[in-house]
Amino acid sequence: MDSALWALGRVSGIVSLAMLTVTVLLGIVNRSGRPLPAVPRFSVALIHRNISLLATLFLLMHIGSLMLDSYAKLNLVDVFVPFLGSFKPFWQGLGTVAFDLLVAVVLTGLLRHRLGQRTFRAVHWFAYAMWPIALAHSIGNGTNGTERWFLALAAGSVVAVGGALAWRLSSNFLENAKIRQRSLS
Amino acid sequence: MTHMTSQMPVTSQHLGPSGNNRLFAAGSNATLADHERAYGPLPEHCIDATFIGVLEQSGLTGRGGAAFASWRKVSATGQGRDGALLRSRPVVIANGAEGEPLSFKDKTLLLHAPHLVLDGLLVAARSVSASSLYVYTTAVAMPAVEAAIAERRDARRIQVIEAPETFISGQASAVVNAIGGGNALPLDNRRRLSDSGLKGRPTLVLNVETLSHVALIARYGAQWFRSAGSDRDPGTRLVSVSGRGADQVLEVAGDEGLGFVLAHAGIDLSGVQAVLVGGYHGRWVKPLDYRLTPSGPAGQTVRPGAGVLHVLSTGQCGLEATAWIVEYLAGQSARQCGPCVFGLPAMAKVLAAIAGGDRNPKLVGELERLGTLVARRGACHHPDGTLQLIQSALEIFSEDVGAHLTGNCTRMGGRAA
Amino acid sequence: MNKKLHIDWTRCDGRGLCTELLPAVLGRDDWGYPVVRHPRNGDGTNATIGPDEAQAARDAVKLCPKLALVLQA
Numbered sequence: 001m002d003s004a005l006w007a008l009g010r011v012s013g014i015v016s017l018a019m020l021t022v023t024v025l026l027g028i029v030n031r032s033g034r035p036l037p038a039v040p041r042f043s044v045a046l047i048h049r050n051i052s053l054l055a056t057l058f059l060l061m062h063i064g065s066l067m068l069d070s071y072a073k074l075n076l077v078d079v080f081v082p083f084l085g086s087f088k089p090f091w092q093g094l095g096t097v098a099f100d101l102l103v104a105v106v107l108t109g110l111l112r113h114r115l116g117q118r119t120f121r122a123v124h125w126f127a128y129a130m131w132p133i134a135l136a137h138s139i140g141n142g143t144n145g146t147e148r149w150f151l152a153l154a155a156g157s158v159v160a161v162g163g164a165l166a167w168r169l170s171s172n173f174l175e176n177a178k179i180r181q182r183s184l185s
Numbered sequence: 186m187t188h189m190t191s192q193m194p195v196t197s198q199h200l201g202p203s204g205n206n207r208l209f210a211a212g213s214n215a216t217l218a219d220h221e222r223a224y225g226p227l228p229e230h231c232i233d234a235t236f237i238g239v240l241e242q243s244g245l246t247g248r249g250g251a252a253f254a255s256w257r258k259v260s261a262t263g264q265g266r267d268g269a270l271l272r273s274r275p276v277v278i279a280n281g282a283e284g285e286p287l288s289f290k291d292k293t294l295l296l297h298a299p300h301l302v303l304d305g306l307l308v309a310a311r312s313v314s315a316s317s318l319y320v321y322t323t324a325v326a327m328p329a330v331e332a333a334i335a336e337r338r339d340a341r342r343i344q345v346i347e348a349p350e351t352f353i354s355g356q357a358s359a360v361v362n363a364i365g366g367g368n369a370l371p372l373d374n375r376r377r378l379s380d381s382g383l384k385g386r387p388t389l390v391l392n393v394e395t396l397s398h399v400a401l402i403a404r405y406g407a408q409w410f411r412s413a414g415s416d417r418d419p420g421t422r423l424v425s426v427s428g429r430g431a432d433q434v435l436e437v438a439g440d441e442g443l444g445f446v447l448a449h450a451g452i453d454l455s456g457v458q459a460v461l462v463g464g465y466h467g468r469w470v471k472p473l474d475y476r477l478t479p480s481g482p483a484g485q486t487v488r489p490g491a492g493v494l495h496v497l498s499t500g501q502c503g504l505e506a507t508a509w510i511v512e513y514l515a516g517q518s519a520r521q522c523g524p525c526v527f528g529l530p531a532m533a534k535v536l537a538a539i540a541g542g543d544r545n546p547k548l549v550g551e552l553e554r555l556g557t558l559v560a561r562r563g564a565c566h567h568p569d570g571t572l573q574l575i576q577s578a579l580e581i582f583s584e585d586v587g588a589h590l591t592g593n594c595t596r597m598g599g600r601a602a
Numbered sequence: 603m604n605k606k607l608h609i610d611w612t613r614c615d616g617r618g619l620c621t622e623l624l625p626a627v628l629g630r631d632d633w634g635y636p637v638v639r640h641p642r643n644g645d646g647t648n649a650t651i652g653p654d655e656a657q658a659a660r661d662a663v664k665l666c667p668k669l670a671l672v673l674q675a
Binding site: 030033041042045046087112113117121138147166175176179183 | 632
Binding site for chain 2: 607608609610611612613614615616632633634635636637641645646647672674
């Protein structure tokens, strides 16, 4: 039973991280105002939202299984308050921080129409902090964290997100950037 | 430079000033004593919601540009209170932010007859049972307004708020935004200010000249007000005349002939090519037999807007003048609404090309196409006002457009010739 | 009953989601901002929404990244 929980905890953590990577990439595409090939803009927005919710679900599975696991013995305080854990408190604490940030980003995302654009946007920026923290947690804390295949996956993700971020900061990022710029010059 | 009509008013406390010199009847830089001597005391205690009926009879329209029936505005603000018990008390704002560079009649009014504006504000406030009163104006008029408020006890609760010197700072929702502590930028127009304006309270924004007329109607009645002007445009209005000779403010009867007003201002009509009526959001007209009134057939009347009359002399190029104004207006966009932010500079560029002698025959069509993209697609009137100016220029200066496109304009700096 | 889809221009950034969801109602201008295809009385700010488009309009309101749309009776 314990080994099953342990395995579930690891796998769900990895799946959640992979999904968060995709979510961040889709979020950046979404922000650009551009559609993907054969995927209209509103679908990009919906996929971005749905994958993020799935990632949250897997993350809850990750946390839940490790709370039940007799070896990890994660308690409720560790889930929300970082750096107090008994095992690798720093690396586990990063996971807690990422979880707290994700909860804030997801809740404000779901309540966007009530909170208003300003609050939503301010909190949504934390996604950019959440992702690298989650990645660091997976490498530092994960059983497979330093294995070659995982590091390769992590490196690939960093390249993808880094590339997307560089694009995000480029002057032609917005779909209409060029034509709008020309109108004003 | 200000010039007020020289004839001395015949004033009586019971009859009110006769002739067209109404708003400046107390003279220059009128103190409270001058003001009361000229107009008599304000029957403020007699004013209640029934005054709205008097306002309706008077036929007064807004003098800030839109010429909306003043009684309707007042009534809409007062009415909301009957519906819900918990509705908060209204706010009344005297709007003295002209924004328009060619308009100076509101500044002049606040400098020389501030007590008349304060009277109007108090009357409007009483008729809608308002609890908050503001005067919103630019720095130049603030000392005069503050001094006037300090002179009288009934005006203590009036707050004076400084308006920035931007073109759109006087737009009603921008006024509310600015007084509410934000920037003087227009808001989305989905909600009416009369329902939900400053801090969600019913808000009445009236131009300072409009309020001055309100003050006189409260004293002398609707019939007196209607004794000047015409049935379709009763009362008097202030106009800011510029372009030829010294800038001046005149008070003229409603429905007055444009040529008569210019001649009255001492302008030699033979040197006039066209007149910009209503300011940068107004329209060019020629010849001069138009009548200045907000209502009437389009071919014979022209809406005075905020009362700006700017003369273009025969030697000047109307297209060049318009191109310059449109470039200015594009720069005065609040930078909130996309079609205005990008559409106005695009239109300014095309118009500047035509004015500058570019002979591409497609330019006029492109200007018209851009116009359809700008029309009615903004939170405020700025894009539509700009569009109206451009359309009137293309119409009135159509010969010049042809001359520019063939390189034959003789009026401009010689660049196309 | 027809409804009105109101565009708050002070918020709109022309991201184009609404124009994809309501292609018959909204086009895009040179800069990407929505254009009401059949404006009623020249009103370029409030698009008329028929019963067939009601659901798409509600989706557009929900998905607008700038919360710039309001559906009114």
